[in-house]
Amino acid sequence: MFIGTEKLTYTYMSGTPFAATALNEVSFSLGKGEITLIIGPSGSGKSTLIQHLNGLLKPSSGRVYFKGQAIGSDKGELLRLRRRIGLVFQIPEEHFFSETIYDEIAFAPRNLGLAESEVRIRVKDALEKVGLRAEQLQYRHPFQLSAGQKRLVAVASVLSMNPEVLILDEPTAGLDPSHRRNLFALLDNLNRSGGLTVIISTHHLDDVVALAHSVFVLQGGRMVLAGPPSEIFTTREKLYDLGLSLPSVTEIMHSVKEKGLPVKTNIYTLAGARQEINRLKGRPGR
Ligand SMILES: Nc1ncnc2c1ncn2[C@@H]1O[C@H](COP(=O)(O)OP(=O)(O)O)[C@@H](O)[C@H]1O
Ligand SMILES: [Mg+2]
Incomplete structure (x- = not known):
């Protein structure tokens, strides 16, 4: 498997009276170059699952695999993993910390130890990929951008690492329809032209379902349905029962x-x- 889990279980605040099991024996396997949607009601475990895939959370039990190898807990190994698997948080612009857009996007390639001349190329490339003009924007403060542009800069700041997998946690939250369309067109393009593997949790099925090779449905921390969209969306009643729509x-x-x-x-x-x-x-x- 390229990326996947085996009986992944995770309990928040384990061993306290507040212990809450957010994932319960979730298993899946994805191939390289696939686009996968994770859907499910709020609280079903989407964000918890996503944060395991680049090693931000450590399984209570079970395993996460990348390129056929189980992800361990060695710090250096986790660091390398996070460079291969880029994660865009929900409302990622809340995590901006640099004075300029250039520095925000340069953070990851600088961390890779690249020379500044190479960093500059990475920043320009990443901005171009997301459809923003480097010359116009790179020395502005991130907060001078529109909501849609901020989201694109957040995606660029992950793309500048040249990840093999891009994971986006509800990337369309707070975006208007045209920005949503642009973002998904970009993901489609990166997937088709560069073979990027993409995993997206979303509530906006209409914009993205045409791109998806597979769909995972979570409920109460369990993977209740998984398969290609043509299978998942045949069973209307099942999805309605889960509080989801078609x-x-x-x-x-x-x-x-x-x-x-x-x-x-x-x-x-x-x-x-x-x-x-x-x-x-x-x-x-x-
Ligand atoms: N930091 C946390 N501490 C305790 N419980 C949490 C925490 N984050 C999420 N949970 C709980 O884990 C479950 C799954 O949450 P989450 O993965 O955020 O779901 P989703 O992304 O599908 O809305 C929920 O019951 C939620 O309340
Ligand atoms: Mg979430």
Whole structure:
């Protein structure tokens, strides 16, 4: 497996009266270059799972694997791991600590011990990848940016390490629709062009479901469903029971079927819906 867990269990404040088991025997395995969505109601364990994947939290029991090897607790090893697996926190701009955007993005490559000439190239590349202009922005204070630009700078500050895996914890919180679209277009592009493995926890299925190769559904710290979107979104009742919704396109296909038209319902992208409706009309799909 490229990245995954085996019976990962985690209890916060273990051994105290406040002990709370946030993950319960979660196992999964992902291949390189996949885009995976983690969905689940608030408190279901998404952030706890994500923080195990780059070694920020240590399992109470079970294991986390990267490139076939179990992640240990050696400090040097964990440091190396965090350079390969970049994590963008929810509302990452709250963690900004530098005076300029340049310094914010340069932090990780400087930590890698790179020469400043190389750091400069990394910063420029990372800003370009997220669609921001280095010349215009790099010497400004991070707080002079719009909410969407701040989020992109946070993503750039992780990309500047050239990670193999990018993990984003609810990256769309507080972003307007156009910034959401830009962010997901960027992830799609990084995945397609560079083979970046991406793991995203999100509540905004519509923007991102078309990119996903697999979907994990968490509830009460357990992995209750896992599979490709075409499987996960066929079972409407199950997701409703979990307090989750379907992608809008899938909801519409279900409604159309209820009206008596024999459409498939395991459709979750606009392109898929268009093809299915054309099929009904007896036209070849586009
Ligand atoms: N720092 C913490 N201390 C104690 N309990 C926590 C802490 N962080 C999360 N939890 C608990 O762990 C469970 C899972 O939380 P979390 O992973 O944040 O879920 P999600 O990201 O899906 O909203 C919840 O019951 C939450 O209350
Ligand atoms: Mg969370």
